[in-house]
Amino acid sequence: MRTFLEACTRGLGQGSVYALLALGFVIIYKATRVISFAQPAFMLVGAVLVTYLVGPLGFWVAVPLAAVATAGLALGVERAVVRPMVGKPAFVVAILTLGVDQVVRVVTNGFLPSDVRHVGDPWGLRTVLIAGLSVQERHIAMLIATAALVLALFAFFRYTRMGLAMRAASYDQEAALAQGVSVGAVFAVSWAMAGALAAVAGVFSAVGGSVDQLLWIITLTALPVIILGGLDSLPGAVLGGLIVGLVQEITATYQSNIGWLGSNFSYITPYVVMMLVLLVRPYGLFGTREVERV
Amino acid sequence: MSVGRPLLHTSYASDMALFNTGTKKVAFAALLGVGLALPFVLTDDILLQLASACVAAIGAIGLNLVTGYAGQVSLGHAFFLAIGAYTGAYLSGDRGDFRAMGLGVDNMLVWLPAAGLVAGLAGVLVAPLATRLRGLYLAIVTLGLVFVGEYILTEWNGMTGGLGQGRRAAKLSLFGYRFDTDGPLLGLEVTRAQKLLLLMLVLLVIFAIAARNLARSKVGRAFSAVRDRDIAAGVIGVNLARYKTIAFGISSFYAGCAGALLYTINGRFDAGQFNLALSVLFIAMVLVGGAGTVSGAILGAFFFTLLPRFTRDVIPTVAPFVSTSSTEQFNVFQLEGILYGALVIVFLIFEPRGLFGIWIRVRNYWKAWPFSY
Numbered sequence: 001m002r003t004f005l006e007a008c009t010r011g012l013g014q015g016s017v018y019a020l021l022a023l024g025f026v027i028i029y030k031a032t033r034v035i036s037f038a039q040p041a042f043m044l045v046g047a048v049l050v051t052y053l054v055g056p057l058g059f060w061v062a063v064p065l066a067a068v069a070t071a072g073l074a075l076g077v078e079r080a081v082v083r084p085m086v087g088k089p090a091f092v093v094a095i096l097t098l099g100v101d102q103v104v105r106v107v108t109n110g111f112l113p114s115d116v117r118h119v120g121d122p123w124g125l126r127t128v129l130i131a132g133l134s135v136q137e138r139h140i141a142m143l144i145a146t147a148a149l150v151l152a153l154f155a156f157f158r159y160t161r162m163g164l165a166m167r168a169a170s171y172d173q174e175a176a177l178a179q180g181v182s183v184g185a186v187f188a189v190s191w192a193m194a195g196a197l198a199a200v201a202g203v204f205s206a207v208g209g210s211v212d213q214l215l216w217i218i219t220l221t222a223l224p225v226i227i228l229g230g231l232d233s234l235p236g237a238v239l240g241g242l243i244v245g246l247v248q249e250i251t252a253t254y255q256s257n258i259g260w261l262g263s264n265f266s267y268i269t270p271y272v273v274m275m276l277v278l279l280v281r282p283y284g285l286f287g288t289r290e291v292e293r294v
Numbered sequence: 295m296s297v298g299r300p301l302l303h304t305s306y307a308s309d310m311a312l313f314n315t316g317t318k319k320v321a322f323a324a325l326l327g328v329g330l331a332l333p334f335v336l337t338d339d340i341l342l343q344l345a346s347a348c349v350a351a352i353g354a355i356g357l358n359l360v361t362g363y364a365g366q367v368s369l370g371h372a373f374f375l376a377i378g379a380y381t382g383a384y385l386s387g388d389r390g391d392f393r394a395m396g397l398g399v400d401n402m403l404v405w406l407p408a409a410g411l412v413a414g415l416a417g418v419l420v421a422p423l424a425t426r427l428r429g430l431y432l433a434i435v436t437l438g439l440v441f442v443g444e445y446i447l448t449e450w451n452g453m454t455g456g457l458g459q460g461r462r463a464a465k466l467s468l469f470g471y472r473f474d475t476d477g478p479l480l481g482l483e484v485t486r487a488q489k490l491l492l493l494m495l496v497l498l499v500i501f502a503i504a505a506r507n508l509a510r511s512k513v514g515r516a517f518s519a520v521r522d523r524d525i526a527a528g529v530i531g532v533n534l535a536r537y538k539t540i541a542f543g544i545s546s547f548y549a550g551c552a553g554a555l556l557y558t559i560n561g562r563f564d565a566g567q568f569n570l571a572l573s574v575l576f577i578a579m580v581l582v583g584g585a586g587t588v589s590g591a592i593l594g595a596f597f598f599t600l601l602p603r604f605t606r607d608v609i610p611t612v613a614p615f616v617s618t619s620s621t622e623q624f625n626v627f628q629l630e631g632i633l634y635g636a637l638v639i640v641f642l643i644f645e646p647r648g649l650f651g652i653w654i655r656v657r658n659y660w661k662a663w664p665f666s667y
Contacts, residue, residue, distance in 0.1 A: 035430050084643050090430055091367050095581060096642045098574055102635030106628050223434045268445045271438035282426045
């Protein structure tokens with residue numbers, strides 16, 4: 001039981017990072033109806049920026065700064081590459097973002113020499129005892145950071161003009177345009193927010209470890225998360241992230257008991273969960289069923 | 295067919311013919327002639343790369359059938375390539391090899407179709423997902439397939455020979471005649487590279503003509519209808535589940551054959567190769583070459599297979615600040631990665647029809663020359 005509960009705390013911590021990444025995908029999808037495969041690159045950029053900024057500025061200044069810088073980069077990419085493609089099929093734009101991802105990641109890798117770089121977080125792998133369970137501090141920090149960001153996002157969408165504009169544009173772009181919403185600004189803000197979220201998630205993925213050229217692969221786990229939660233559902237992204245994190249950590253804890261699964265089965269559990277859910281619910285747990293007219 | 299007016303068709307049969315204009319017949323014959331002459335002109339290392347390009351083209355044509363013709367986005371091509379590669383290697387592998395199991399059936403006529411069929415069967419098994427899902431949902435699920443496949447391969451050492459070790463690719467032997475050694479061919483003494491290119495070229499021509507023939511048939515027209523608007527296609531009587539399954543099956547058959555052949559040129563391969571990057575490379579081939587055309591897929595495959603040669607040989611000579619060593623900063627490998635991403639971006643924004651679209655522009659310009667339209 002103790003092992004199980006400790007696996008759950010790890011899963012919730014890891015899952016909250018997935019939730020952050022998934023939120024970035026969903027925000028872009030809601031605004032532009034496109035899945036941005038450039039998110040892995042932004043996540044890596046954020047983490048690498050922090051490794052450079054943390055020395056002179058300290059962790060708590062470096063992270064927001066890196067998030068803002070990554071948001072700026074995402075904004076630039078949206079304006080330069082994605083905006084000309086408005087109105088093109090979603091698949092074409094998705095492949096375009098794959099190209100962006102490739103370019104940005106190769107350039108970022110240039111700043112990752114072979115020595116190990118750390119984000120310089122204050123937690124490391126230390127644990128605390130909570131109700132008899134040993135819980136890693138970093139997982140608590142991930143959970144708290146995600147909760148804070150999710151609350152901030154909720155408030156933003158609920159109470160600000162821009163949030164309202166973004167919700168309107170995600171329902172019907174033309175109607176929103178007719179009401180005076182600047183859809184271009186909505187696209188830009190969505191990309192910037194997704195970039196910032198990816199940067200924060202990148203930092204938290206590297207907490208307790210190091211930043212290497214393969215860090216971006218964690219972002220791909222957010223893809224089954226958004227499919228699981230439904231592509232256009234923000235609560236779905238958060239819940240899906242937590243579910244995937246939990247399932248993955250619990251599998252990682254118990255997979256050695258089932259020999260034929262192999263030693264790293266937890267690595268692909270998100271995809272297995274996704275395929276199973278999709279066979280039953282083709283639009284995810286919370287996704288909107290598309291209405292098709294011929 | 296009238297000689298002077300190539301676009302004037304007086305019967306349905308001539309409109310739907312495999313080569314529906316005289317120019318196409320001439321161009322095809324000329325290209326084939328050049329292709330058959332190349333092995334006797336170029337050096338061996340270029341020949342091997344051209345042979346790889348021919349095989350990649352078979353795979354790209356396969357992806358184009360499902361993505362370009364039938365409109366079903368698949369990021370799972372690497373998974374089907376892997377199935378083909380391992381089926382071929384398993385069938386033709388030596389018996390009693392302690393590292394990687396094999397059956398010792400090294401006749402190409404057995405293992406090549408078998409590799410295609412096993413991959414095709416996997417495609418048919420995946421198809422039910424495609425009939426339930428559309429667009430980006432399907433893209434991500436097929437991406438999941440790559441991860442699941444990669445995991446199974448890294449765990450299944452008896453088949454793959456272990457990560458980093460790899461196993462030998464299928465043996466190119468036809469009734470005892472070996473294509474992967476120097477030796478006589480039709481009375482001529484030729485090298486391994488010459489033989490390989492000739493073999494791959496012949497296979498590419500067979501697969502390409504088969505694909506073009508499929509595209510003009512009832513099945514091909516159904517694919518296009520599904521791509522353009524799948525609900526509308528369903529309403530006019532195209533059985534969606536059936537044609538999506540056929541598209542995935544045939545595409546995976548091509549991928550399986552390409553996978554089995556691809557590594558025969560280098561000889562060895564390991565499980566780490568069949569990752570997302572390989573799938574994306576094939577998508578890039580199809581999109582940069584020209585989606586929905588056989589010649590576009592071939593162009594794209596040649597383009598991306600020969601691109602590394604260009605960046606590694608030509609760029610350091612014209613731009614000496616680019617290093618050729620992978621340990622130094624700003625080397626050709628980084629440049630290659632950037633170029634590869636940038637090309638996809640540039641083509642999608644400025645020429646969505648790809649290299650094939652550039653050809654169309656050139657053709658249309660000269661059709662009306664000296665007038666602008």
